[in-house]
Amino acid sequence: xxxxxxxxxxxxxxxxxxxxxxxxxxxxxxxxxxxxxxxxxxxxxxxxxxxxxxxxxxxxxxxxxxxxxxxxxxxxxxxxxxxxxxxxxxxxxxxxxxxxxxxxxxxxxxxxxxxxxxxxxxxxxxxxxxxxxxxxxxxxxxxxxxxxxxxxxxxxxxxxxxxxxxxxxxxxxxxxxxxxxxxxxxxxxxxxxxxxxxxxxxxxxxxxxxxxxxxxxxxxxxxxxxxxxxxxxxxxxxxxxxxxxxxxxxxxxxx
Numbered sequence: 123x124x125x126x127x128x129x130x131x132x133x134x135x136x137x138x139x140x141x142x143x144x145x146x147x148x149x150x151x152x153x154x155x156x157x158x159x160x161x162x163x164x165x166x167x168x169x170x171x172x173x174x175x176x177x178x179x180x181x182x183x184x185x186x187x188x189x190x191x192x193x194x195x196x197x198x199x200x201x202x203x204x205x206x207x208x209x210x211x212x213x214x215x216x217x218x219x220x221x222x223x224x225x226x227x228x229x230x231x232x233x234x235x236x237x238x239x240x241x242x243x244x245x246x247x248x249x250x251x252x253x254x255x256x257x258x259x260x261x262x263x264x265x266x267x268x269x270x271x272x273x274x275x276x277x278x279x280x281x282x283x284x285x286x287x288x289x290x291x292x293x294x295x296x297x298x299x300x301x302x303x304x305x306x307x308x309x310x311x312x313x314x315x316x317x318x319x320x321x322x323x324x325x326x327x328x329x330x331x332x333x334x335x336x337x338x339x340x341x342x343x344x345x346x347x348x349x350x351x352x353x354x355x356x357x358x359x360x361x362x363x364x365x366x367x368x369x370x371x372x373x374x375x376x377x
Contacts, residue, residue, distance in 0.1 A: 125196055126181060126183075126189065126192045126193050126196060127149070127152050127193065127196050127197075127332075128331060128332045128335075129181055130145045130148050130149055130152070130181070130193075131145075131149060131332035132332055132333075132335070132336075133145040134146045134149050135304075135305045135306075135307070140167075140169055140173065141177055141180070143167040143168075143169070144163065144167050144169065144173075144174060144177045145177075147163050147166055147167055148163075148189075148193060151193070151197070152193055152196065152197045152200070153197075153200075153356075155197050155198075157190050157193070157194060160174055160175075160186045160187075163186075171186075174186055200356060220352075220354040220355055221354075221364070223352075223353075223354045224352040224353075224354050224355065224364070224365060225368060227352070227353070227354075228365070228368060228369070228372075231348055231369075232372075234346050234348060235369070235372050235373060235376060236376060237346060238326050238346055238373065238376075239373055239376035239377045241297055241324050241326065241346075242267070242271070242274075242297055242299075242326075242373075242377060243271070243377060245273070245295065245296060245297035245324065246273065246293075246295040246296050247273045247274075247275065247291075247292075247295075247296045247297070248267070248271070248273060248274045248275070248296070248297045248298075248299060249274075249275050249277055249288060249289070249292060249296065249297070249298045249299070250263060250264050250274065250275065250276050250277060250298075250299045250300075250301075251276075251277040251279075251285075251298070251299075251300055251301075251309065251310055251313055252300070252301035252302075252310075253301060253302050253303055253304055253305075253306060253307045253309075253310055254279075254304065254305070254306050255303045255304030255305070255306075255359055255362075256301040256302070256303050256304070256328075256362075256363075256366065257279075259301055259363065259366045259367065259370065260276070260301045261276060262367075262370065263299070263301070263370055263373075264276045266370060266373075266374045267373075267374070267377060270374075270377050271377065275288055277289065277313075279309070289313065289316070292316075292317055292320065292323060293320065293322075293323070294320065294321055294322030294323060295322055295323075296322075296323050296324075297323070297324040297325075297326060298313065298314070298317045298323065298324070298325050298326070299326045299327075299328075300313065300314060300325070300326070300327045300328070300329070301328050301329075301366070302327060302328070302329035302330065302333050302336075302337075303329060303330035303333060303350065303359070303362060304330070304359065307333060307336075311336050311337075314327065314336075314337055314340070315340060318340050318341075318342060318344070318345065322344070323344060324344045324345075324346075325344060325345045325346075326345075326346050326348075327345070327346070327347045327348065328348050328350050328366065328369065329347065329348075329349070329350060330349075330350055330351050330357060330362060331349050331351040331357060332357065334347065334349060348369070350362055350365050350366050350369070351365070352365055
């Protein structure tokens with residue numbers, strides 16, 4: 123079963139919805155360890171207390187009290203994995219230990235990475251799209267691969283007409299690579315939903331843990347999904363980029 127915080131992260135990305143305000147407040151509490159009472163969060167989000175209770179029940183809890191209790195446990199677990207206030211050298215040593223553990227865990231993905239590299243090498247065309255949070259990594263991925271292969275296309279969000287024209291050309295024998303994390307991932311999800319319905323199109327997804335459910339529910343034999351979050355670091359962009367770039371280096375070596 124997914125963590126409460128993962129479901130909250132998904133809801134907070136929904137635009138123009140009351141639930142997203144509550145989710146953002148809860149997400150902030152999860153990170154800081156400071157939790158509001160039912161009245162306080164209702165006032166902060168300009169909603170009624172009953173609305174917050176309905177939100178909690180939507181997450182499978184009996185009410186706000188159970189939601190906060192569960193979220194506190196998850197917040198404490200997160201904070202237990204973070205280093206205490208120590209001197210600078212101890213802090214760096216803890217970071218290095220966490221980095222080594224993260225990279226060791228990546229060995230579990232080696233088989234998938236070899237498969238991905240072979241898929242891309244054999245693909246007629248490879249189309250790449252990334253969410254705003256991973257835009258730099260997406261562009262870098264294309265630049266790296268373009269050194270070795272010529273049939274790779276970056277689906278730029280800034281050139282929407284070009285992007286839609288290219289999307290309409292995707293057919294059997296092509297590959298779509300997606301980098302997904304943070305807010306504003308609707309385009310990536312819609313493209314994934316479209317290409318998984320086209321026979322013979324491979325979908326390769328690198329995504330944050332909170333986004334996994336959006337892709338796993340439609341996964342098939344032509345799909346490979348890789349979690350870019352680490353169990354040893356907070357699920358935040360700064361630490362996520364470390365893992366993503368390590369994946370990219372491996373793929374560059376393989377291709």
